Amino acid sequence: MHSFSIKYPLFSKARPRLTKTGHAYMPPVYKNHQRNLREKIRKGWGDKPIMQDAISLELVLHGESRGDVDNIAGAFMDAAQGIIYVDDNCQYVSRLTVEWYQARKIDSCWHVTVAPYQTLLDIL
Secondary structure: OOEEEEOOOOOOOOOOOOOOOEEEEEOHHHHHHHHHHHHHHHHHHHOOEEEEOOOOEEEEEEEEEOOHHHHHHHHHHHEEEEOEEEOOOOOOEEEEEEEEOOOOHHOOOEEEEEEEEHHHHHHO
């Protein structure tokens, strides 16, 4: 099991935007948040990405009540891709638990716990 905390404001996963010519792009504010969060995840994780084993990812979030909890978790999972795990599909992240608590923006924090995933069959 590996746990770490990141002091950074919570933000939601953005939807792609389209130009007048139909090209998709992500909003610059979101790309900047992703870049900053990726750097903090890299420092907190400090290891190679998990390549073969499925994991359980637990996020305990403290921050403002902006956005949906699934979109905040999605923003984290996108940022963690290639750092904690190869891809955020079910093959690698088999269990996701998210808790959210109200906090001022200045007190925002992402508490992350990564553990090997165990199915009920493995436990019995």
